[in-house]
Amino acid sequence: MTELPSPHLLFLGDVTNPLDAKTAMGLRDWRPERCIGQYRLPGCAVDLGLPEMDFSEAATAGARSVVIGVAPSGGVLKAEWVSVLAEAVRSGLSLVSGLHRKLSEESEFVEAAAASGQQLIDIRVPPASISIATGRQRSGKRLLMVGTDCCVGKKYSALSLHKALQERGIAATFRATGQTGILIAGGGIPMDAVVSDFLSGAAETLTPDAASDHWDVIEGQGSLFHPAYAAVTLGLLHGSQPDAIVLCHGSGRTSIDEYEDYPVPDLRECVTQYEQAARVTNRVSSIVGITLNTQGLSDDEALNACRDASTLTGLPCVDPMRHALDPIIDALP
Amino acid sequence: MTELPSPHLLFLGDVTNPLDAKTAMGLRDWRPERCIGQYRLPGCAVDLGLPEMDFSEAATAGARSVVIGVAPSGGVLKAEWVSVLAEAVRSGLSLVSGLHRKLSEESEFVEAAAASGQQLIDIRVPPASISIATGRQRSGKRLLMVGTDCCVGKKYSALSLHKALQERGIAATFRATGQTGILIAGGGIPMDAVVSDFLSGAAETLTPDAASDHWDVIEGQGSLFHPAYAAVTLGLLHGSQPDAIVLCHGSGRTSIDEYEDYPVPDLRECVTQYEQAARVTNRVSSIVGITLNTQGLSDDEALNACRDASTLTGLPCVDPMRHALDPIIDALP
Numbered sequence: 001m002t003e004l005p006s007p008h009l010l011f012l013g014d015v016t017n018p019l020d021a022k023t024a025m026g027l028r029d030w031r032p033e034r035c036i037g038q039y040r041l042p043g044c045a046v047d048l049g050l051p052e053m054d055f056s057e058a059a060t061a062g063a064r065s066v067v068i069g070v071a072p073s074g075g076v077l078k079a080e081w082v083s084v085l086a087e088a089v090r091s092g093l094s095l096v097s098g099l100h101r102k103l104s105e106e107s108e109f110v111e112a113a114a115a116s117g118q119q120l121i122d123i124r125v126p127p128a129s130i131s132i133a134t135g136r137q138r139s140g141k142r143l144l145m146v147g148t149d150c151c152v153g154k155k156y157s158a159l160s161l162h163k164a165l166q167e168r169g170i171a172a173t174f175r176a177t178g179q180t181g182i183l184i185a186g187g188g189i190p191m192d193a194v195v196s197d198f199l200s201g202a203a204e205t206l207t208p209d210a211a212s213d214h215w216d217v218i219e220g221q222g223s224l225f226h227p228a229y230a231a232v233t234l235g236l237l238h239g240s241q242p243d244a245i246v247l248c249h250g251s252g253r254t255s256i257d258e259y260e261d262y263p264v265p266d267l268r269e270c271v272t273q274y275e276q277a278a279r280v281t282n283r284v285s286s287i288v289g290i291t292l293n294t295q296g297l298s299d300d301e302a303l304n305a306c307r308d309a310s311t312l313t314g315l316p317c318v319d320p321m322r323h324a325l326d327p328i329i330d331a332l333p
Numbered sequence: 334m335t336e337l338p339s340p341h342l343l344f345l346g347d348v349t350n351p352l353d354a355k356t357a358m359g360l361r362d363w364r365p366e367r368c369i370g371q372y373r374l375p376g377c378a379v380d381l382g383l384p385e386m387d388f389s390e391a392a393t394a395g396a397r398s399v400v401i402g403v404a405p406s407g408g409v410l411k412a413e414w415v416s417v418l419a420e421a422v423r424s425g426l427s428l429v430s431g432l433h434r435k436l437s438e439e440s441e442f443v444e445a446a447a448a449s450g451q452q453l454i455d456i457r458v459p460p461a462s463i464s465i466a467t468g469r470q471r472s473g474k475r476l477l478m479v480g481t482d483c484c485v486g487k488k489y490s491a492l493s494l495h496k497a498l499q500e501r502g503i504a505a506t507f508r509a510t511g512q513t514g515i516l517i518a519g520g521g522i523p524m525d526a527v528v529s530d531f532l533s534g535a536a537e538t539l540t541p542d543a544a545s546d547h548w549d550v551i552e553g554q555g556s557l558f559h560p561a562y563a564a565v566t567l568g569l570l571h572g573s574q575p576d577a578i579v580l581c582h583g584s585g586r587t588s589i590d591e592y593e594d595y596p597v598p599d600l601r602e603c604v605t606q607y608e609q610a611a612r613v614t615n616r617v618s619s620i621v622g623i624t625l626n627t628q629g630l631s632d633d634e635a636l637n638a639c640r641d642a643s644t645l646t647g648l649p650c651v652d653p654m655r656h657a658l659d660p661i662i663d664a665l666p
Contacts, residue, residue: 227533238564
């Protein structure tokens with residue numbers, strides 16, 4: 001991937017649901033040294049706690065790019081944001097996007113970039129050539145995150161587990177599968193942008209043969225129970241052939257975000273269905289633990305929620321943003 | 334879709350596995366009036382029973398296009414076929430392809446088409462704009478084919494069921510989801526060419542609101558148990574929200590074609606897992622019958638194989654190429 005011009009100004013648009021700002025939050029939390037400020041439009045109800053800057057202030061402060069930090073459903077750039085972002089480019093900032101629609105498809109961006117000499121960088125672009133999955137078993141070990149829903153903490157769980165493995169001296173690589181993970185890691189494959197016939201093949205490519213004691217820690221995508229995105233989840237699950245799986249859940253979440261008619265199944269049912277699906281390509285695959293996003297709960301409530309999930313499923317359960325991950329790492333095969 | 338120039342000469346290349354020639358076979362069986370002959374390279378072991386013709390003979394006989402009738406795994410055109418097919422274009426025939434790689438990406442085709450004034454027609458092209466699935470329940474009824482594997486008779490089952498419904502005076506539309514079905518029907522969406530985030534949305538688009546007693550009969554894709562293509566299967570299953578499902582199986586097939594390490598599960602297990610997956614988006618979805626591809630068996634053996642599958646699963650089972658489909662149609666909700 002092109003080296004991203006940094007530091008970044010994070011663009012939040014006018015989003016009101018924090019779940020739509022997960023790209024900005026991911027960068028702030030995992031690459032704070034690259035985040036110089038935030039830019040918000042009137043009506044924006046999300047606050048990253050970074051300094052508010054307009055484009056010329058950011059450029060003066062050293063920013064080299066604006067990252068579109070919001071990921072609305074479908075990955076389409078809102079029309080009213082285009083002229084604002086074009087102004088950023090004219091102000092001397094490159095533009096970085098993880099949306100499906102390419103920046104070069106907006107003539108206003110192309111003109112602004114030509115005038116100011118700045119770059120338009122799309123990071124949600126799969127490799128040009130991906131093969132159909134072979135189903136071949138590969139050397140090395142793989143740990144995949146799966147979710148009861150979108151936006152439940154799969155990426156944070158993977159990044160945290162990757163960090164914890166490295167702290168134990170275990171060789172591990174974080175494998176990004178979505179736009180935010182790719183921005184954080186500087187590489188990866190955006191699974192949801194891959195043509196569906198090649199999805200499992202892309203997951204095989206992302207997690208190649210490795211040393212026998214090396215762990216790929218793979219960011220998850222979507223959920224088997226999501227009416228729009230389950231195919232992405234299954235293709236990633238089959239192609240990555242995980243030896244171990246961590247199920248990620250949002251505490252108290254009982255229905256799919258933005259699809260209120262769709263219930264999140266009982267955690268035991270999720271474990272059963274994910275293991276069943278995983279065993280198509282790896283017969284010994286199993287869920288080794290649960291991570292719970294306990295945001296909004298007190299420390300005691302969070303501990304209780306983890307204990308309840310653990311009692312229900314018989315699996316270790318922690319919140320990776322509050323608790324040590326040892327119970328899950330100890331359970332790895 | 335562009336009206337296809339016909340009649341067609343069917344190009345078989347040098348394939349040896351009949352399963353790789355399913356596009357040619359589908360056209361011969363379901364649109365025989367459009368198929369004037371076959372073109373085979375040395376080593377080809379598949380015979381459609383059509384007159385052998387070279388390109389100038391076909392043009393003289395009235396052919397207006399060559400259809401690439403083979404669908405090798407991955408949808409890539411073999412290099413050695415390109416110069417042969419360019420010769421067809423220079424001989425005055427348009428070229429029709431259902432492969433992933435676009436005809437216009439081969440400069441030899443582009444030059445030949447420019448010189449001869451013929452068309453290069455790619456039919457494996459999804460609509461330019463597809464939305465993310467909404468999960469909304471739609472009016473009308475939907476009948477989806479699913480398979481234990483690829484190439485087990487999903488398309489033939491759908492076309493046969495569509496015909497049988499129409500013969501009973503029931504309003505029905507065949508919905509094509511793959512290149513051969515699209516060539517036969519003259520329209521549809523090639524699911525395996527859709528960007529994976531939009532897969533279920535594409536299936537929703539393909540099967541829109543309809544009259545309450547109208548049936549969409551939907552061609553299936555892949556198999557939940559296929560290490561490369563299960564994502565396509567699941568996206569189609571979720572987006573089409575089928576009221577009824579027919580499970581298609583190849584008699585005696587015990588492992589996935591070209592993936593011999595991957596077993597085909599027991600039919601009861603297939604029924605259970607497909608119904609479980611379908612009920613994410615339609616809680617009353619169920620498998621109503623089984624179609625068995627009994628090619629190679631005697632009539633008695635075929636009847637026995639269907640009876641065995643029916644006894645095992647408690648569901649009606651027929652071979653749509655040999656038997657009446659009434660037991661399955663009678664089981665529709």
